Structures are given as C-alpha cells and as structure tokens.
Amino acid sequence: xxxxxxxxxxxxxxxxxxxxxxxxxxxxxxxxxxxxxxxxxxxxxxxxxxxxxxxxxxxxxxxxxxxxxxxxxxxxxxxxxxxxxxxxxxxxxxxxxxxxxxxxxxxxxxxxxxxxxxxxxxxxxxxxxxxxxxxxxxxxxxxxxxxxxxxxxxxxxxxxxxxxxxxxxxxxxxxxxxxxxxxxxxxxxxxxxxxxxxxxxxxxxxxxxxxxxxxxxxxxxxxxxxxxxxxxxxxxxxxxxxxxxxxxxxxxxxxxxxxxxxxxxxxxxxxxxxxxxxxxxxxxxxxxxxxxxxxxxxxxxxxxxxxxxxxxxxxxxxxxxxxxxxxxxxxxxxxxxxxxxxxxxxxxxxxxxxxxxxxxxxxxxxxxxxxxxxxxxxxxxxxxxxxxxxxxxxxxxxxxxxxxxxxxxxxxxxxxx
Amino acid sequence: xxxxxxxxxxxxxxxxxxxxxxxxxxxxxxxxxxxxxxxxxxxxxxxxxxxxxxxxxxxxxxxxxxxxxxxxxxxxxxxxxxxxxxxxxxxxxxxxxxxxxxxxxxxxxxxxxxxxxxxxxxxxxxxxxxxxxxxxxxxxxxxxxxxxxxxxxxxxxxxxxxxxxxxxxxxxxxxxxxxxxxxxxxxxxxxxxxxxxxxxxxxxxxxxxxxxxxxxxxxxxxxxxxxxxxxxxxxxxxxxxxxxxxxxxxxxxxxxxxxxxxxxxxxxxxxxxxxxxxxxxxxxxxxxxxxxxxxxxxxxxxxxxxxxxxxxxxxxxxxxxxxxxxxxxxxxxxxxxxxxxxxxxxxxxxxxxxxxxxxxxxxxxxxxxxxxxxxxxxxxxxxxxxxxxxxxxxxxxxxxxxxxxxxxxxxxxxxxx
Numbered sequence: 051x052x053x054x055x056x057x058x059x060x061x062x063x064x065x066x067x068x069x070x071x072x073x074x075x076x077x078x079x080x081x082x083x084x085x086x087x088x089x090x091x092x093x094x095x096x097x098x099x100x101x102x103x104x105x106x107x108x109x110x111x112x113x114x115x116x117x118x119x120x121x122x123x124x125x126x127x128x129x130x131x132x133x134x135x136x137x138x139x140x141x142x143x144x145x146x147x148x149x150x151x152x153x154x155x156x157x158x159x160x161x162x163x164x165x166x167x168x169x170x171x172x173x174x175x176x177x178x179x180x181x182x183x184x185x186x187x188x189x190x191x192x193x194x195x196x197x198x199x200x201x202x203x204x205x206x207x208x209x210x211x212x213x214x215x216x217x218x219x220x221x222x223x224x225x226x227x228x229x230x231x232x233x234x235x236x237x238x239x240x241x242x243x244x245x246x247x248x249x250x251x252x253x254x255x256x257x258x259x260x261x262x263x264x265x266x267x268x269x270x271x272x273x274x275x276x277x278x279x280x281x282x283x284x285x286x287x288x289x290x291x292x293x294x295x296x297x298x299x300x301x302x303x304x305x306x307x308x309x310x311x312x313x314x315x316x317x318x319x320x321x322x323x324x325x326x327x328x329x330x331x332x333x334x335x336x337x338x339x340x341x342x343x344x345x346x347x348x349x350x351x352x353x354x355x356x357x358x359x360x361x362x363x364x365x366x367x368x369x370x371x372x373x374x375x376x377x378x379x380x381x382x383x384x385x386x387x388x389x390x391x392x393x394x395x396x397x398x399x400x401x402x403x404x405x406x407x408x409x410x411x412x413x414x415x416x417x418x419x420x421x422x423x424x425x426x427x428x429x430x431x432x433x434x435x436x437x438x439x440x441x442x443x444x445x446x447x448x449x450x451x452x453x454x455x456x457x458x459x460x461x462x463x464x465x466x467x
Numbered sequence: 468x469x470x471x472x473x474x475x476x477x478x479x480x481x482x483x484x485x486x487x488x489x490x491x492x493x494x495x496x497x498x499x500x501x502x503x504x505x506x507x508x509x510x511x512x513x514x515x516x517x518x519x520x521x522x523x524x525x526x527x528x529x530x531x532x533x534x535x536x537x538x539x540x541x542x543x544x545x546x547x548x549x550x551x552x553x554x555x556x557x558x559x560x561x562x563x564x565x566x567x568x569x570x571x572x573x574x575x576x577x578x579x580x581x582x583x584x585x586x587x588x589x590x591x592x593x594x595x596x597x598x599x600x601x602x603x604x605x606x607x608x609x610x611x612x613x614x615x616x617x618x619x620x621x622x623x624x625x626x627x628x629x630x631x632x633x634x635x636x637x638x639x640x641x642x643x644x645x646x647x648x649x650x651x652x653x654x655x656x657x658x659x660x661x662x663x664x665x666x667x668x669x670x671x672x673x674x675x676x677x678x679x680x681x682x683x684x685x686x687x688x689x690x691x692x693x694x695x696x697x698x699x700x701x702x703x704x705x706x707x708x709x710x711x712x713x714x715x716x717x718x719x720x721x722x723x724x725x726x727x728x729x730x731x732x733x734x735x736x737x738x739x740x741x742x743x744x745x746x747x748x749x750x751x752x753x754x755x756x757x758x759x760x761x762x763x764x765x766x767x768x769x770x771x772x773x774x775x776x777x778x779x780x781x782x783x784x785x786x787x788x789x790x791x792x793x794x795x796x797x798x799x800x801x802x803x804x805x806x807x808x809x810x811x812x813x814x815x816x817x818x819x820x821x822x823x824x825x826x827x828x829x830x831x832x833x834x835x836x837x838x839x840x841x842x843x844x845x846x847x848x849x850x851x852x853x854x855x856x857x858x859x860x861x862x863x864x865x866x867x868x869x870x871x872x873x874x875x876x877x878x879x880x881x882x883x884x
Contacts, residue, residue: 419879462836
C-alpha cells in the first residue's frame with residue numbers, strides 16, 4: 051500500500067475500533083493503563099536502543115542540542131512516562147457522566163450524557179513522551195487515537211506504539227484503539243487531515259509552523275493554540291512588591307513555555323513608582339527588557355522595543371514593556387497583540403480587576419496571580435493534552451473532560467408530536 | 468472596493484463590534500430586540516415591496532413553487548418573525564453564567580464563566596426569516612453576526628438587514644453588531660470562510676451542497692449537519708401499537724424536515740407479527756415502502772429497496788424498510804447508514820433500550836418516542852439556530868447556550884508557581 055492508502059486504512063480501522071473503546075468499563079481501561087506502565091519499564095532496554103537510532107540520525111542531521119535533549123530518552127524519563135500513565139489510571143473516568151437532565155411536560159426524560167469524541171488524531175513533533183501521554187489520555191476518555199509523530203523521533207515512537215498495541219491486545223482491547231502512522235510524509239499527513247468521515251478531532255502539538263499547516267489543511271475540527279503571547283498589566287492601584295514577584299515568576303520560572311509572559315504593560319501613573327523596582331528585579335534575573343519611549347525614559351539601559359517585539363513569543367528571557375494611559379488601553383492592547391491564552395492584572399481595586407477579567411478576551415484571565423497557572427494539573431484536571439486558545443468546544447487547558455463530547459439519551463413511553 | 472475587500476472589511480468591523488456586544492446588559496439587548504420586532508411590523512410595506520422584487524426575479528428564473536413559497540413574505544409571516552424576536556427577548560441571557568468554580572489548595576479561585584463566542588457567520592439560502600431569527604439569537608447571546616444569504620432572497624434580506632442595523636444604532640448598540648454581506652458571489656463567500664482571525668464560528672443552514680462547500684472551504688470551525696437520515700428500530704419486544712403510532716408520527720407528521728425518519732428496521736422475530744400492521748398504517752397515510760427481501764416477503768406490494776435507498780434522505784413520503792437479525796445488527800446498521808442525527812428504538816425491554824441508547828453514536832437517541840422531538844423548542848431551549856451532528860462544541864439542538872463558549876476568570880492574591 052502507498053502512504054495515502056495506509057493512512058485511510060488506519061483511519062477506517064480507528065473508527066471501527068472507536069465503538070468498542072467507547073463502551074469499555076473504567077476497570078478495563080485502568081487495568082490496561084497499568085499494564086502499559088509495566089510494559090514501558092520492562093522494555094526499557096528495547097526503547098533505549100530505538101531511541102539511540104533517532105539520536106544518531108539527529109546528530110548526523112545536525113539537530114540542535116535543545117532538540118536532541120527533547121528527543122533523548124533515559125531510564126528515568128521512561129520511568130516518568132510510566133508514572134504519568136499510572137496517574138491517568140487514577141483519574142475519574144470522564145465517560146457516562148450525566149451532565150444535565152431535562153424533564154419535559156410531555157413526560158420525555160432528556161439526559162445529556164458525556165461520551166467520548168470518537169477518533170482523535172494527534173500530530174506532534176520530536177518528544178517521544180507525547181506518544182505515551184496522548185495514548186493514555188485518549189484511552190482513558192474512551193477515544194480511539196491515531197498518533198502521527200515527527201521524523202526525528204520516528205524509531206522511538208514506533209517502538210512505543212508497538213508496546214502500546216501489544217499491551218492493549220493482551221488486555222482484550224481493540225487492536226486499532228491506538229495506532230501510529232508509519233510515515234512522516236507531509237502528503238500522507240494532508241490525507242489524514244481530510245478523513246473527517248473517520249476522525250472527529252485533531253490536536254496538533256508543536257511549533258507554530260506545524261500547527262498552522264494543520265489548521266489550514268484540515269477539514270476535521272482542530273483543538274489548538276498557535277502560541278502564548280501572554281501579558282501582565284500593572285494597574286495604577288497595584289502593589290509594587292506583588293507586581294514584582296508575579297512578573298518575575300511569570301517571566302523567569304520557565305521562560306520556554308506558552309504560559310510565560312512576553313509583554314509587560316504598566317499604567318502611566320505608576321511608571322516612576324513601580325517600574326524601576328520591577329525592571330531591576332527582572333534584569334537581576336537576566337531578563338533583557340525592551341520598552342517604548344516612556345518606559346525607556348524611566349529605566350536606564352532599556353532597549354527600544356519595535357512594533358514586532360510586542361507580537362513576538364520569545365520563549366526566552368526577553369520581555370517587551372509598554373506604558374499605557376488607562377485600563378481600557380491595556381485591554382485593547384492585549385486583545386490586539388496577545389494570543390488569547392493567559393493574561394493577568396495586578397491591582398488592589400476590585401472593580402478595575404473585574405473590568406479586566408471581563409474585557410480581556412482570552413481563555414484564562416487572572417487577577418493578582420501568575421499566568422504560569424494555566425495548566426491542567428494546576429487547574430486540578432489531573433492531566434492535560436494541551437491548551438486551547440480556540441473558542442469552540444474547549445478553551446484553556448484540555449483535560450479528560452474536554453476529550454469528551456455529549457449525546458442526548460431520551461427516555462419516552464410512546465410520545466409523538 | 469471589490470467583493471473580497473468588502474468581506475474582509477465586514478469581518479474586521481464585526482470583530483471590533485464583538486467586544487462591546489459581548490458586554491451588553493440583558494436589558495439593553497432585550498430593549499433592542501423588542502425595537503426590532505416593532506420596526507419589522509411598522510415597516511411591513513417596505514419589506515413586502517422588496518420581497519416582491521425577489522419573487523418577480525424568482526418567477527422569471529423559473530424557481531419551483533416550493534422555493535417561491537419559502538421566499539414569499541406576507542404580513543402574517545412578518546408578524547410571526549416579529550413574534551419570534553419577542554420570544555428570544557424573553558429567554559434567559561446565556562452570558563455570564565458561572566458554569567463551574569474550582570477552589571485550589573493554593574487559594575486560587577477559578578471560575579468558569581459562559582461568554583459569547585465572538586463573531587458568528589451565518590450562511591443560508593432562500594428563507595428571509597433566517598436573517599431575523601439568526602440576528603436575534605446572536606444578539607441575545609452577545610455575539611456579533613455576519614449574515615450571508617442566498618441570491619434568491621437578496622432584496623428581502625437586504626431590507627431586513629437595513630432595519631436591523633438602523634434599530635441597533637437607534638438603541639445605542641454597535642453598528643457592526645449585525646452585518647449583511649452585500650454580494651452572493653461564491654468567491655466572496657470563499658474569502659469570508661478564511662477570515663479565522665475575525666470570525667470564530669460558521670453556521671451554514673441550507674441544502675447539503677451548500678453545507679459541503681462551507682465545510683470543505685472553511686478554516687473557521689463550522690457547526691452543522693449535512694442531512695437527517697434518522698432511523699426507527701422495532702425490537703422483538705416492541706408493542707405493535709406503539710411502534711405503529713411512533714412510525715406514523717416520525718415519518719408523516721412533517722416528512723420534509725431533518726428529524727423525520729428515512730429507514731425503518733425491524734427485528735426478524737416480529738416481522739410477521741408487527742410489520743403488516745405498521746406497513747398498512749403507513750401505506751394508508753400515503754407512504755411508499757421499499758424493503759429488503761424479508762420485508763417484501765411479508766408485505767404485499769412493497770417495492771424492493773436498493774442499497775442507495777438506505778442512504779437517502781427522502782424528505783418525502785418514502786420509507787426504506789429492513790429486517791435485522793439482532794439489536795447489534797440494528798446498531799451497526801444505524802451507525803453506518805444513518806447521519807448521527809436522531810434514532811429511536813421501540814421496545815418494552817429496558818436493558819435492550821439502554822444498549823441501543825449507548826451503542827447508537829448519534830446526537831439524540833430515543834427510547835419509545837418519535838425522532839421528531841429533536842428540536843430546540845421541544846428540548847425546552849426556547850429557540851434554536853440549528854442542529855449539529857458534529858461532535859465538538861455542540862451536538863443536537865443548538866440554542867442560545869450553544870452560541871456561547873466560556874473563559875476562566877481566576878481570582879488570586881499574589882499566587883506564583
């Protein structure tokens with residue numbers, strides 16, 4: 051078979067498997083998840099060998115150190131993957147929950163019940179752990195999953211996928227509940243993204259280029275975020291110490307993640323009072339500041355920011371600073387320049403905070419807290435498959451519950467219209 | 468400006484308006500809705516004049532009687548449209564509802580709150596009332612809306628859109644909250660479907676051809692159903708009288724709608740006992756039956772069904788009949804041939820019913836009731852903008868609540884990670 055035919059066959063098989071996966075008991079799913087964790091640890095040597103093939107090819111291809119590090123598996127990392135799977139087993143089953151019940155005057159008993167989405171396609175890049183994380187979350191939520199990883203991790207992903215399949219079959223679960231696309235060809239990916247008859251949702255995880263390719267070529271609904279241009283706004287009624295502490299945390303605790311801030315806005319009335327303190331604390335942590343004229347006038351050594359700086363996800367210790375006239379200007383700026391991911395206001399004034407929380411049109415909006423909390427674990431979801439800055443279906447962290455849809459089960463006794 | 472530029476300008480203006488529309492009070496929205504209803508009645512003559520232009524062009528173009536009837540406005544129909552708008556005003560505001568609250572151990576207070584989706588594009592065909600219905604529902608749910616109607620109703624839609632805009636402005640609501648695309652060119656439609664930066668959801672209403680064009684060309688999420696191939700399954704434990712009554716209702720009460728049945732399945736054990744009664748009642752109502760070999764053997768005069776019959780949405784008094792071996796065969800058949808819209812089982816056995824309700828992967832699944840209840844009004848939603856057979860975001864009737872998304876408003880007091 052050619053790549054295209056293989057992809058269609060995989061999609062068709064996933065849909066066929068999805069009906070039985072949707073009906074699996076919690077116990078059966080959890081037994082399988084524990085078996086997967088066990089198999090990962092037991093077959094560590096095999097996984098490491100395949101991973102070495104990817105690493106060797108990666109070095110030959112001149113991959114960056116950072117990329118090689120993402121790719122590298124170690125016994126510890128495999129053990130951590132297994133722990134993650136066991137944690138998913140411990141989570142509450144999201145399927146079959148009665149979300150709402152409507153009793154109609156004609157006696158119809160309408161029950162809105164959570165169900166798996168069906169078949170989910172995961173498109174990702176070079177981290178092999180995504181293979182295991184996503185398979186575990188999809189299985190737990192009763193979905194069949196099709197995994198399409200990047201070429202750099204191809205051998206690592208392949209052995210992980212074989213371990214997944216073998217363990218599922220050994221535990222009496224449909225063989226095609228978890229499948230791996232055995233090619234990293236973009237044409238085959240394009241074909242996968244058109245299988246809306248068989249695949250119900252696509253979740254891309256990776257760089258903006260990959261996500262944009264997926265969004266532009268998919269006829270299947272996509273749950274995604276392109277980037278995280280998160281903003282912190284220091285209001286005129288902010289506490290300077292709190293502003294400093296939150297700015298440091300939101301920028302520096304882990305600068306390479308999507309919920310770290312890229313822009314700092316400050317009300318003109320407190321530039322002189324608060325900005326020097328915040329700026330010197332950030333600079334002391336190694337952050338390069340780039341500001342507008344008003345900010346640069348207040349902080350010596352601050353570089354001038356370009357228009358493009360305010361639209362850039364640095365994922366690095368660089369922060370763009372802007373002085374704004376009012377709360378309203380801050381909101382307009384964030385809605386225009388941000389990526390609708392996570393934004394926060396620092397203020398002691400409740401009415402101002404509430405205006406910000408309502409006016410900023412982002413998935414998660416904070417009052418006096420770091421943007422770094424946008425995360426399925428931090429929200430208490432137990433795990434997440436990603437973050438959505440889209441508006442339909444899921445917004446913010448996407449956990450087990452967001453991997454489900456619903457149906458209406460309607461109980462009658464002969465009703466007609 | 469060319470058509471393409473006009474569409475982009477409209478989309479940009481809609482997005483700009485959406486921020487203020489999202490924050491409108493319930494009272495302000497309701498006052499505007501009542502003003503729209505009043506204006507429709509007051510300007511009836513003007514509307515009828517424009518409608519006459521469409522009717523004259525339609526007759527010249529040789530439109531069918533049915534299409535001309537859909538297009539035709541009368542004082543009564545305009546008055547009914549106004550009543551519909553007043554009813555929307557009476558419904559509960561779906562915006563700003565606290566859907567969930569999560570108190571975290573670190574003191575973060577996470578509130579999941581309903582918000583408007585943002586900008587919604589409605590693509591429809593020849594019914595002018597869609598212009599008013601959709602504008603009212605989008606306004607009530609705090610969304611800006613872009614209306615793109617079919618060419619047959621162009622003049623009718625244009626005057627309705629002008630009345631909408633004028634009334635909004637007179638009531639202090641952003642001029643671009645409701646906009647009408649002043650061209651029915653497909654190229655311009657294609658451009659509209661790519662404005663994912665400004666438009667957040669597309670709802671197509673019309674024939675399968677239009678919906679397929681939209682689904683295949685949109686980079687914006689689409690809420691849709693292609694067709695309604697609904698199924699009724701008579702189980703071996705069915706009551707024959709109830710089966711007959713529900714079959715008649717589901718097929719004949721209004722055969723031209725998407726929640727009417729197109730296929731009737733019956734368990735082999737009760738073919739001789741129940742099928743003759745059901746068949747003769749349907750035939751007496753003017754229904755043409757087409758069956759498989761086993762069904763034809765039982766009912767004299769039944770035509771043989773082709774494979775294609777079971778995949779056809781007749782929207783007419785024709786029904787395909789099939790005898791199945793088991794409940795499981797019925798479920799597999801419905802998942803394969805149906806359109807995941809509305810399906811029902813007639814049985815006295817609860818365990819059988821529950822298997823059917825769980826196994827049939829459709830938006831709405833019934834036990835001992837007519838499929839005709841799949842409707843926002845019948846569900847108690849008060850109104851609907853359409854039905855979704857998609858899985859993400861909304862499934863089944865799409866009412867005011869489904870025209871909303873959510874955001875997380877997070878209240879802290881200095882939390883950092």
